[in-house]
Amino acid sequence: xxxxxxxxxxxxxxxxxxxxLRRRWAKLRRNKAALFGAILILIYLITALLxxxxxxxxxxxxxxxxxxxxxxxxxxxxxxxxxxxxLGRIIYGSRVSLLIAIGxxxxxxxVGVPLGLISxxxxxxxDFGIQRVTDTLLAFPGFLLALSLVAVLxxxxxxxxxxxxxxMVPIYIRLVRGCTLSVKEQTYVEAARAMGTRDVTILIxxxxxxxxxxxxxxxxxxxxTAILFxxxxxxxxxxVQPPTPEWGAMLGSGRAxxxxxxxxxxxxxxxxxxxxxxxxxxxxxxxxxxxxxxxL
Amino acid sequence: MRQDSLxxxxxxxxxxxxxxxxxxxxxxxxxxxxxxxxxxxxxESGCGKSVTAxxxxxxxxxxxxxxxxxxxxxxxxxxxxxxxxxxxxxGNSISMIFQEPMTSLNPVLTIGEQIxxxxxxxxxxxxxxxxxxxxxxxxxxxxxxxxxxxxxYPHKLSGGMRQRAMIAMALSCHPRLLLADEPTTALDxxxxxxxxxxxxxxxxxxxxxxxxxxxxxxxxAEMAKRVVVMYAGxxxxxxxxxxxxxxxxxxxTQGLLGSIPWMGRKMxxxxxxxxxxxxxxxxxxxxxxxxxxxxxxxxxxxxxRKEEPPLVQKDGRRVLCWLWK
Numbered sequence: 367x368x369x370x371x372x373x374x375x376x377x378x379x380x381x382x383x384x385x386x387l388r389r390r391w392a393k394l395r396r397n398k399a400a401l402f403g404a405i406l407i408l409i410y411l412i413t414a415l416l417x418x419x420x421x422x423x424x425x426x427x428x429x430x431x432x433x434x435x436x437x438x439x440x441x442x443x444x445x446x447x448x449x450x451x452x453l454g455r456i457i458y459g460s461r462v463s464l465l466i467a468i469g470x471x472x473x474x475x476x477v478g479v480p481l482g483l484i485s486x487x488x489x490x491x492x493d494f495g496i497q498r499v500t501d502t503l504l505a506f507p508g509f510l511l512a513l514s515l516v517a518v519l520x521x522x523x524x525x526x527x528x529x530x531x532x533x534m535v536p537i538y539i540r541l542v543r544g545c546t547l548s549v550k551e552q553t554y555v556e557a558a559r560a561m562g563t564r565d566v567t568i569l570i571x572x573x574x575x576x577x578x579x580x581x582x583x584x585x586x587x588x589x590x591t592a593i594l595f596x597x598x599x600x601x602x603x604x605x606v607q608p609p610t611p612e613w614g615a616m617l618g619s620g621r622a623x624x625x626x627x628x629x630x631x632x633x634x635x636x637x638x639x640x641x642x643x644x645x646x647x648x649x650x651x652x653x654x655x656x657x658x659x660x661x662l
Numbered sequence: 663m664r665q666d667s668l669x670x671x672x673x674x675x676x677x678x679x680x681x682x683x684x685x686x687x688x689x690x691x692x693x694x695x696x697x698x699x700x701x702x703x704x705x706e707s708g709c710g711k712s713v714t715a716x717x718x719x720x721x722x723x724x725x726x727x728x729x730x731x732x733x734x735x736x737x738x739x740x741x742x743x744x745x746x747x748x749x750x751x752x753g754n755s756i757s758m759i760f761q762e763p764m765t766s767l768n769p770v771l772t773i774g775e776q777i778x779x780x781x782x783x784x785x786x787x788x789x790x791x792x793x794x795x796x797x798x799x800x801x802x803x804x805x806x807x808x809x810x811x812x813x814x815y816p817h818k819l820s821g822g823m824r825q826r827a828m829i830a831m832a833l834s835c836h837p838r839l840l841l842a843d844e845p846t847t848a849l850d851x852x853x854x855x856x857x858x859x860x861x862x863x864x865x866x867x868x869x870x871x872x873x874x875x876x877x878x879x880x881x882x883a884e885m886a887k888r889v890v891v892m893y894a895g896x897x898x899x900x901x902x903x904x905x906x907x908x909x910x911x912x913x914x915t916q917g918l919l920g921s922i923p924w925m926g927r928k929m930x931x932x933x934x935x936x937x938x939x940x941x942x943x944x945x946x947x948x949x950x951x952x953x954x955x956x957x958x959x960x961x962x963x964x965x966x967r968k969e970e971p972p973l974v975q976k977d978g979r980r981v982l983c984w985l986w987k
Contacts, residue, residue, distance in 0.1 A: 553766040559721055560760075561753030561780045561831065571779070575770040 393655050400651020406644030414460040425450060425458040426609040434627040444629040447619065452630065455611035456637045462612045463593050463641060466527055470592035471585050473531025478538025479581065483569050485539065486546025496539065503536040512595050516604050526605045530595045534588055541584050545577035552576075579656040583649050590645030597638050613638050667734075668871050669695040669718070669839055674731035676710075676717045685946040687713040689895035690731070695839065700865065700872040702886030702903070704879060704918065708943045710895040711875045712761075715841045718873075719756060720748055735839070754784040757832040761844040763825035767816035773800070774812030777831045784835045799830035803860060822853035829860065836868045843875045858884055879922055883907060891915050894943055894954040901979040911981040913959045914939070953984065961985060 394400055413420060429449035437444040443452040485496040503511060515529030549555065550573060558572050593613075599605030600614025601621075608615060613634040620631030676688040688710040695701045703711050716722050717729050720740065733740040735756065740748060760766040768776060777796035781787060787795070793812070800808035803826040816824055825845065832840060845861065846854040862885060865872055874886055882889055882903065889906050891899040891914065899912040910916045920937035941958040944950055950957050956966040965984050974986040 553760050553762050554768040556721060557758070557760055557766045557828070557831075558768070559752070560719055560758040562749045562751070562783055563753075563779070564749065567779075571771070572768050576768070 390655050394651065397651050397654055399647045400654065403644045403647025403649075403651060406640055407648060410460050410464060410641055410644065413457055414464045417457050417461055421451070421454040421457045423451065423454060425454040425611045434623060434630065436627070437629060443633045444627070446616065446630050447623060452616070452633050455616060456613065456634060459611040459613045459616065459634070459637065460641075462523070462606055462610060463596065463638075466523070466530070466596040466606075467589040467592045467645070469527035470531045470534060470596070471588045473528060474534035474538045474588060475581070475585065477532070478535045479542050479574075481535075482539040482542025483546050483573060483577075486543040487550050487565070487569055487573065493543075497543070500536040500539045503533075504540070506533075508533045508537075508591070509595055509598055512599065513602075513604075516599060521604050521607055523606045523610070526596050526599055530592055530599070533595070534592070537588070538581070538584065541580055542577055545580055546573055549573050549576045582656065583653045586645055586649035586652055590642040590649065593638065593641050593645070666697045667694045668697045668736065669873070670732070670734040671714075671718070672732040672734070674714065674717060674729070674733060676713050676722065676730075677728045678722075679726045679728065683947050687895055687946060688717060691892070691895070691897045693890050693897060693900070695871050695873055697838075697871055698869055699888065700874055700886045702882035702889040703873065703875045703892060704877060704882055704889060705892035706877060706943050709892045711877075711892055712843050714892075715758065715843050715873065715875055718841060719752055719758060721758075750784075753780050753832075753837070754835045755837055756839045756841065757835070757837040758841040758843065759825075759828050759832050759845045762848050763821050763828055764848065766828055767819075767824055769816055772813055772815055773819070773827050777812075777827070777834055780831050781834050795834065796830070799834045800827065802833075802864070803827070803830045805830075821849055822856065825849060825853075825857055826860065829857070829864070833864055833868060833870070837870055840865075840870050840872045841875070842872055844877070845874075846878070846881060847876070854881075861885070879918065891918070894949065895946070896954060896982060897980070898955065898982045899980065901981075905977075905979060911976065911979065911986060912955075912983050913961050913985070914955050917958075917960075953982075 394404070427450065429445070432441075432445050432449035433447050435441060435445040435449070441451045441453065443456065446452055446455070481496055485493045506514075511533040512529045515532055516525060519525040519529055555568060555572055558568050563572075596605055597612075597614030597617065600612045600616075601618040603615070603618055605614055606612040608619075616634035617631050617638070620627075620634065623630050671691060671693050673690050673692055674688055675686060675690055678685040678687060691710070691714065693701070693703075703714065705711050713722070717727075718733055718735075718740065720729065722729070729741055731741070735751065740751065743751070767773065771779075774793060774796045777799055778789070778792035781792040781795050782789065785792070785795075797808045797812050800811055805811050805823060805826055811819070811823075811827075816827070819827065825848075829845075842861070846857050849857060858881065861872070864870075872885070874882070876882060886903055888900065888902055890897050891906075891912065893914050899906070899910070899915050901911070906915065907919065910919050917937065917939035921939065923936055939958055944954065944957070950967075952968050953959070953962075953966040953971045956962045959966065963984055969984075971982050971984045972987060973980055973982050976986055
């Protein structure tokens with residue numbers, strides 16, 4: 367009996383890894399909210415990638431003859447004040463919003479993760495310095511920080527990504543620092559140091575992979591927040607500039623016609639709502655799936 | 663110097679600066695490890711054994727720990743070396759095995775990756791060469807089907823297997839000194855015996871010296887040639903294993919030996935129970951004056967309360983006690 371078990375394991379060394387993946391997939395399927403979130407994100411992703419296929423016309427070309435039309439067969443979600451199809455602008459807007467979401471978390475990750483690792487691992491004065499700057503940044507509400515950064519940097523897609531990204535940096539620093547503090551006390555980090563491994567190698571190869579789970583969750587949640595912040599900036603007219611279709615800006619311009627053409631502001635609002643919902647639900651779901659202690 | 667000394671520790675003091683005060687975990691100890699020998703270090707928890715080992719490799723994050731004294735390895739003082747120099751020593755000339763095999767391997771890297779990383783670091787070989795050496799090391803520590811195990815993650819291995827993998831990693835660069843910090847404490851007894859055998863055999867094969875830290879006197883009797891007994895940050899006795907077990911000089915050593923249960927052996931006359939040492943190791947913040955052991959010592963004299971005992975040389979042994987003055 368023992369022999370057979372032994373040979374089985376040897377023949378199939380990847381069996382357990384497979385079953386682990388399958389277990390996670392099963393967890394995801396049972397977690398209906400997370401699955402719903404993942405499907406929402408997938409829909410947005412496909413929409414963004416296939417925008418020219420789904421909506422062949424230009425989303426920015428005005429047609430003043432058809433301004434503020436109600437939803438019809440020709441324009442399923444109606445038209446805005448310049449006669450542009452709202453559906454088309456939402457479809458093309460998903461490209462902008464996803465681009466912003468990805469750009470923002472990239473800025474947050476690229477700046478926040480290394481600083482958090484360094485701060486947590488080295489401690490002492492380095493940690494003190496980084497943490498006081500983080501405290502200062504965290505003292506501002508995130509949106510206010512992004513707003514003031516736009517005031518300094520100026521408007522536009524690139525500056526929106528940079529300013530919203532920087533407003534997220536302190537969150538990543540705190541998160542990664544906290545996890546690093548607990549991981550660096552593990553014996554395997556000490557063992558790596560005892561083997562003569564360099565600090566950089568320890569940080570990248572030994573600590574970073576062990577703090578990836580919380581980073582992944584924060585990244586998903588952060589994308590939702592990023593879309594919301596960028597839409598907020600767009601709404602105030604200091605985010606992505608027209609004629610680029612952007613949900614927040616559409617919401618902002620639709621506000622003036624809220625009473626005689628409510629669809630102009632409503633549909634971009636719904637688009638924002640579901641995008642943020644999708645990222646938040648899948649972030650929560652990821653937390654459940656990646657947490658080894660939660661046995662669903 | 664009787665023999666060729668590989669590691670000489672002179673007057674080592676390791677202190678930690680904390681908010682409650684300065685904790686002196688190791689207070690002026692001296693010891694020598696000769697080439698090819700196994701030196702045992704015994705003592706209760708908290709007497710400074712592990713801190714001594716970590717001080718040797720300077721693994722105590724520099725502030726807040728402060729290390730004074732001299733640690734001569736092959737004649738060179740490890741405490742004066744730059745960080746790069748000490749990194750060349752770590753894992754290459756001196757390597758270390760830790761107490762908890764369950765946590766001393768990184769859960770996100772495969773066994774082979776972890777061992778070959780150490781090999782690549784110190785031997786400047788290619789990835790493939792390092793990998794095959796890692797597999798070879800796993801074979802040497804008697805892990806079955808090493809090619810497959812090398813590709814697996816630590817969670818699939820039992821405690822004994824992980825400790826073997828740790829030993830493989832520690833010995834992969836053929837160190838001249840192995841610091842074994844309670845290598846068998848976390849393992850069950852049958853596995854302990856296998857690990858002890860393995861370490862004995864490998865020690866002979868690669869001709870390494872071992873500094874064996876443990877509170878298990880049986881392990882000392884099995885593996886070590888000489889023993890250093892530590893108490894509250896001080897070396898209280900040093901002797902050859904046979905001498906120490908035959909005739910312990912320091913009352914603390916006597917207490918330690920008296921508290922081992924011997925199966926199948928009758929208790930000494932008049933004793934019904936296992937002997938114990940009353941009290942516990944004093945807190946580093948409240949060291950008693952005079953001899954540090956006097957509050958617990960059954961043979962305490964007046965002088966023990968007032969003055970620190972001298973290190974007495976007796977028949978080639980050393981003992982820190984007024985009794986033998």
